[in-house]
Amino acid sequence: MARYTVDEFINKTSQKDKGEGLFELETDRLLEVNLNGMIWTKMGSMVAYNGGIKFEREGMLEHGLEKFLKKAITGEGAHLMKAVGNGKLYLADEGKKVIILNLENDSIIVNGNDLLAFEPSLNYDIKMMRRVSSMMAGGMFNVKLEGTGMVAITSHYEPLTLVVTPERPVMTDPNATVAWSGNLMPDLRTDITFKTILGRGSGESFQMEFRGSGFVVVQPYEEVYFQTTTSG
Incomplete structure (x- = not known):
């Protein structure tokens, strides 16, 4: 039997x-979306x-004046597009692993x-961590989703979920942090010393500190965030 035929490839993929x-x-x-109506997707996905x-x-x-002003002031935002209609839609983002919640x-x-x-039944809001934008290259913004509905998120490689308890807070690298439970409000910890200024520090100068009860998802990869600009 011949191997690696076109028919074999088509059947497999x-x-x-x-x-x-x-x-x-x-x-x-x-991600396959069996669309019958409308969903929000990441632009370019x-x-x-x-x-x-x-x-x-x-x-x-689209999402009200308040969110528009947040985007205008911060220069950041979730660049979204609406997919409307009936059919099958396939989404991906730089080969990252897709997680459905x-x-x-x-x-x-x-x-x-x-x-x-994410589904339009979910409410969304832009959340900026205090001081993060000025301390990290390109800034960092987060999106809070709440309500009932489905959301798809992505992770470089296999994600790890850490449980946060009052007795056991969790510290993460901001560039490796994917998501966390909506009830948690992380703080930014800084560890800037004289060695850091001289370039002899550990390199882990900023960490996100999670306290309370919930979870945080991290990935084995540190993303670099670049400031993006869009023409009006």
Whole structure:
């Protein structure tokens, strides 16, 4: 029997319906959306689709004046687009692993760079950590999602979830932090010493400190955030 034929390749890699509903993992790094209506997606994340689907960029006042002002003041924001219609939509982000979460009257905060898609039934708000933007190259913003609905987030490689308790706070590298439970309010810890100024410090000068009860998701990769600009 011949190996590595075109038919064998097509059979191995062809799309397969799993019947899991709106969001399903076509592969570990590719999200399939069985669209019948509208969802929010990260701009530039569409890799393929079929059916009658249209894409619309998020309007300036799409989520209200308050969020528009936050974006204008911070220079940051989740660059979103609407996918509207009926069909199958395939989303990915730089080959990162896709994680699907079904929120049930719950909330989660996601690093804005790691938000892939979410249902319009979820409310979202931009959260800026105090002092982070001025201390990290390119700044950092987070998106709080709350309510009932599905959200897809991404992680470089396999994520690790750490449980936070009042007795055991968790410290993380901001560049490796993907998401955390919506009830937690992390603080930024700084460890700048004379050695740091001379370039002889540990290199871990900034950490996010999580206290309370909840969880935090980290990835085995430190992302570098670049300031982005968009033309009006």
